[in-house]
Amino acid sequence: MEFKLTDSQREYVDAVRALAQKDFKPRALSYMDGTFPWENMKQLAEIGVLGMTVSEEFGGLGLPIFETALILEEIAKVCYPTAMAVLGEAGVQTRIIETYAPRSIRERILPRVVSGDAILAICMTEPHAGTDVANYRTNTRLGMTHARVNGVKTLISRAKEAAMFVVFTRVDDQPGRDGIGCVLIEQGTPGLEVTASYHTMGGEFLHEVRFDNVEVPLENVVLKEGGFRKLMNAFNTQRCLNPSISLGLAEGAFEEAVNYTRQRGIFGKTLTDFQGLRWKLADMYREIEAARSILYRACASANPFPDPLLAAVAKITCNEMALRVTTDAIQVHGGYGFTDEYPVSRFYRGARYGTLGGGATETLKDLIAKRILDGLDPTEGVLSLDTF
Ligand SMILES: Cc1cc2nc3c(=O)[nH]c(=O)nc-3n(C[C@H](O)[C@H](O)[C@H](O)COP(=O)(O)OP(=O)(O)OC[C@H]3O[C@@H](n4cnc5c(N)ncnc54)[C@H](O)[C@@H]3O)c2cc1C
Incomplete structure (x- = not known):
């Protein structure tokens, strides 16, 4: 048992601490009105932090969860909204895409996550079902070439800024937890709309997102029914x-x-x-x-x-x-x-x-x-x- 950070872990911590203390600290108050911390995200992308969990194959650092946690800790020490924005990039949604999405999607989105050009959102919570996941109503119907998504998600972080939404969804109306899979939807897809925004005591906005007959290629359905256990493992x-x-x-x-x-x-x-x-x-x-x-x-x-x-x-x-x-x-x-x-x-x-x-x-x-x-x-x- 070794209760000590490695030299490289210490280097990551020191680099992020220096940036956060010098540049993020003076700006922290300005994000309390819900302004998205783009300046900070750009600087973090420049030192590789936004791609820290993305594999090297797609331009990231491929760091384990431990390093990611250390880096988030340093950012949160000065600016909660920035830490939450980075959690979106380095958190479960990136893991789901990296682990379960087909290569074509990974090639398209992950390098943009690394460069800070693509923000990700994760859509789980529904108006009537937050912790009660077995009662999700959002449904994805599979067709021959495309899938069609209908439903409402709420309290979603970064929905306005996101380039891609990682959506937990029922597949073909299959009931219960076992009927839940996951679909990826790109911002701007017809039928996807941000329909309400709520300012939080933490500073950031949360949003309601509606999917009204949103059509996506079948490859965007990255986990079909029975995928819930995998999603929870990633979670x-x-x-x-x-x-x-x-x-x-x-x-x-x-x-x-x-x-x-x-x-x-x-x-x-x-x-x-x-x-x-x-x-x-x-x-x-x-x-x-x-x-x-x-x-x-x-x-x-x-x-x-x-x-x-x-x-x-x-x-x-x-x-x-x-x-x-x-x-x-x-x-x-x-x-x-x-x-x-x-x-x-x-x-x-x-x-x-x-x-x-x-x-x-x-x-x-x-x-x-x-x-x-x-x-x-x-x-x-x-x-x-x-x-x-
Ligand atoms: C800042 C912030 C950011 C968020 N970002 C996202 C996001 O990006 N994407 C997303 O999908 N969601 C997001 N959420 C929503 C969050 O995931 C939900 O609020 C959470 O899952 C709880 O669901 P709920 O609010 O519907 O509470 P409910 O499920 O209605 O629960 C109400 C209360 O009952 C308690 N409870 C539930 N089950 C039990 C039980 N069995 N026994 C005893 N008590 C119980 C809960 O713990 C809670 O205290 C965000 C929330 C916040 C505050």
Whole structure:
């Protein structure tokens, strides 16, 4: 067991940290109105980050999930909207295209992802079915040469900017989870329309997207019915990358809190002189380190996708930790922490997303409980769950 980043991991982290601290930090507030962070994305494309999960064959770096998580963590330390935009490029949608799309589509879209010219969106959530995936109504009917998609998706990130939508869909009206597959739809295809937009507390917009008799070539149906298990395997990627954003947000807020306690003077002392606040900083740090350890372990389990149990545990741990740490960072700042003059409230607002997207806490707890009840041998104890 080696609890240390490799030299190349450290190089990636340092390069992204330098860029994020120098250029993204001063611009971070300007994205809170929903402006898409194109400048940041362009700079990240220039250093190869947008193609970090794309294989070298298509111009990317072909990095494993661990490196991707480290890079997202650095970006989230200064700018949540940029981290979320990058999650779109480096997250599950790229994995699905890379793993399941035919070569012709991969050749067309992946080099554009790497260069930052193509943003991707993933469409799972429906108005009546978010966690209740077995009730998706979006349906793709297969014809001889083409497929036809009908349905509505909602709370979709980057729908206005996306060049391609990775859409979870029922295939030929097959019922239940087993009837779900995946279709790729390009922006501008007749019948695809963004029909509503919602501004979020994190800054970014989410959108409703409608598919009204959208016709796509059959090759765009990358997974037919029965594909749901494969999609969920790939989705474990998101369950490591979403918490890496939570971790980064907590670290960003923590660093702000440390700096603030050093410079704020009250009662003729600095805040660092108050043991109550020193203990708060110690607790924030302790929580960050504990969450980081489980997240890195979950990332290291990827082959190519992470272990579902570790990913679920890591996701809940980081998401919940980030809520506590960002709240405490605001508390340390007193009333100023509630204003836009200091970045801590933005860290909190971003952290609020963690427990909702990428598998909500409650459903992941169900998954963990099932693994415990199905797999825990009382004579062997926790080790029988086979996480070591
Ligand atoms: C910032 C942000 C970005 C997003 N981007 C995307 C995107 O790009 N693409 C996309 O498809 N979706 C996206 N979403 C939507 C997100 O995936 C859904 O909000 C999420 O899946 C939950 O679905 P829901 O909102 O319909 O909640 P519901 O499914 O209605 O759940 C409501 C509550 O019930 C809880 N619950 C559910 N099942 C159980 C259970 N068995 N026991 C106890 N409690 C339960 C849930 O955890 C939740 O707290 C985004 C959401 C946010 C906040």
